[in-house]
Amino acid sequence: MILWLRARRAGWLAAAALALVALDRAAGELSLSVPALFGTTSGVVFLDTFLPLIWAAAIADAFTGRGLGTEARPALLARLPASRLGVHDAGLFLTGSAAAGGLVAGVAGGGVHGLAAVLMLAGLTCAGTLRAGPAAGIFASTLLALLTSVYPRNAPAARFVHLLQPDGEPAWALGCGIATCLVAAGLLVTGRVHVRLYATDVGAL
């Protein structure tokens, strides 16, 4: 168990969760202006929209190389059966993400949308990491945060596109976050992943 926790960099995961909460409390309300993208008035994007990327980056780092075959796993885990490892990983991922999201929602005052943002970005990053490598996983999450932030409020279905923003539909965002996390957990458990070896190989460099 200790070896497994070390291989998954549990310490870094905990540090990322604490850093996320601390930064959210300290600078989450820092506003950025997106003038006139939102119709005739200035729009505001808060920095806390992007802070869950800290947790997403830690998830990508923790599950780097997870999608590879037994022979390419970190040496510490080579003797563990794949199925048991998958259940452990899925448990760690879901528990950790729920805890990080709960801290953001409760301690940092992020509410439901804070929890949804953490779950959404964690799930997307984890699934992307398993399929195409950690860098591609975090890139997908970064683009999601960026594009939803600048999507105009008066554009079609803006409430549903703003998955990570406070003005989005909370129930929809939370549902999407939970669904994405479950998909990622499913990939972790089943190990049914296709890996581009090049991407995974250099992803952690």
Added chain:
Amino acid sequence: MRAVVRSGAAWFLPVLFALAAWYGARLTVPIGYAAGDLAQAGIGLYVAAPATAAFMALQYRGFTSLTRPLRSVRSGLRLAVRAWWPLLLGAPTALCLAVLVSGRAVPDDGPAWALLAIDFLTVLTAGLTGLACAWAFPAVVAVPLAAVGWFAWIGYGPASASTLVHNLDSTFGCCSSDTRPAAVAVQATLLLLLVTSASIACLLAPARSPRIPRLLVAVALVAALAAGFGAGAATLGTSDRPLDLTATEPRTTSLTCRTTYDVEVCLWPENGDRAVALARIVNALGPELRLLGLAPVHRLVQGGPVPDAVSVEAGAGLSSQDLRLGVASGYVDARAGCRSAPSAARDRSVALVALLTGLRPDDVVPRLGTGPVAAAEDALALRERTPPEVARWFRASVAEIRCARTR
């Protein structure tokens, strides 16, 4: 061609172009002045700069380690440019094309070209920053750091109350037909981008630099950014021109003048086709003003208050009603002797002249409100019996007007 495919430019650049053009087209309300239209369309930077930084960081990951054996004989910059030129040059070009398309404008003067150069250099610098981030940090940190850093910088500018930030920012919230980007702000922004990108290029350049610790690269990257900001801030600090939050200055293009119906109409070159329509409005207004004993209009000028002339707006997006209301506002400003600040007295004075230009009360109410229009209608009801009474009412209203604070 191989580099285009391997660098990811083959799919990334079309997506970048489409996104930037969509954002630009959504915002831009063409005014016919190239610098103004390009400044509006430059909003595509909100997507292009962070996305390019993130994508460069994604693609460049591990590159310095992979090419380390080659760098004993070749420059790191040469290797990077050879592998990544489709992204480094393609992304800025894609943004500039998107700005031109969504702004529906072709640069025709210095400020317009300067704005396009700033757009190009901003995305180039963003790409180089992403590249340096991928060297300095692990990919999972570099990708979000580069993207969020650029988004925060571009978004923080308009939200900030600092004149320094506003004048260094790549997005210019200007320009109306009458203003252009302030020359000193353009110089400072260009210098910031040039120094930053040149410093990062120098960081990459040396051959025989086998194992520079990542921490040192990160420190050098911060130093490159600091050098860029320092150069830009020094340019602003040593300038004797006053800085303001708009980062604009009055436009200096020569006006094109034309005399029609005994009215001299001087407009910006791109609005020349509006001269006849404006002259007709003024020609029809003349007898109404004379009937009341008010001075008629002989000269219309675009681009700010000019003595003995009425200042008007004539941009491409203005309707016939807007033109009439613009003439009315300009006439009131001319009588007040300055650009007037919003007030009830101003609104009812403008409403009176607007009704004299032939606008119906229903056309004026959405712009000025019910109260001023009702007051103007009451005053005009006296026109048949005692025209001088209307003139007295108008002069009394104008006398209450206060001047707007001008720069």
